[in-house]
């Protein structure tokens with residue numbers, strides 16, 4: 203089984219629509235996984251039905267039994283993370299700051315504090331309209347640990363793909379170069395960059411490629427909206443050539459991307475031209491991965 207991650211360094215490059223389009227045109231058995239856990243949206247354009255979902259918990263947080271708390275203030279005084287305060291004569295935990303170290307649990311004279319596992323988000327497995335599974339996750343608001351949630355999405359994806367005898371896992375990568383992007387790159391066989399020829403598009407591509415280089419992952423490039431700026435297109439292609447990034451395909455500007463999103467479908471479903479383009483891109487990717 204081969205794993206491929208599709209990244210762009212930022213949103214809005216058509217990456218998710220292209221990823222969904224590949225799943226649509228591919229004849230092979232494959233599984234999709236949406237690693238943009240802060241704003242997952244692959245299910246909106248590909249899913250047919252929800253198969254199952256479960257909570258993802260990671261780390262611990264303190265909980266106060268208000269009925270037992272006497273507001274002695276020991277926990278507030280001793281917490282090194284400034285995560286617990288007396289409010290209205292009761293200790294109250296700020297989960298954003300609580301590191302789950304357990305010190306307050308040990309120090310509380312009334313045994314009013316306990317630790318519980320912290321819910322980070324929810325992981326859902328969908329069936330897509332293309333009879334390929336999609337693993338997606340949504341992180342709860344005000345939660346951190348998005349890198350860990352991405353890793354868990356990949357674990358679930360690997361289990362699901364193994365049970366289906368899938369040949370490929372295609373990961374829709376998160377934006378940015380932080381923990382989620384780093385987590386998405388672990389143990390993948392191939393990275394595909396989707397870049398658009400603008401100054402910011404160029405810099406986003408370079409930033410994410412600098413990260414990919416640390417992982418020594420073979421990398422390809424798709425230039426989307428390739429005809430909107432000839433100079434920036436040339437600059438992107440020159441960078442790709444200098445860095446030994448294979449040019450996998452170019453897609454000229456096409457309103458079909460926007461129209462497809464409006465209809466909650468992939469670009470390849472909406473446009474025959476984009477379907478043909480996507481098929482060529484997928485053939486080129488397979489040549490690169492094998």
Ligand code: SF4
Nearest residue numbers: 271272274275277310
């Ligand atoms: S140490 Fe226990 S009793 Fe004292 S304020 Fe904290 S929770 Fe309340």
Ligand code: SF4
Nearest residue numbers: 281300301303304306
């Ligand atoms: S578990 Fe640790 S970090 Fe959390 S409130 Fe208690 S002492 Fe502070």
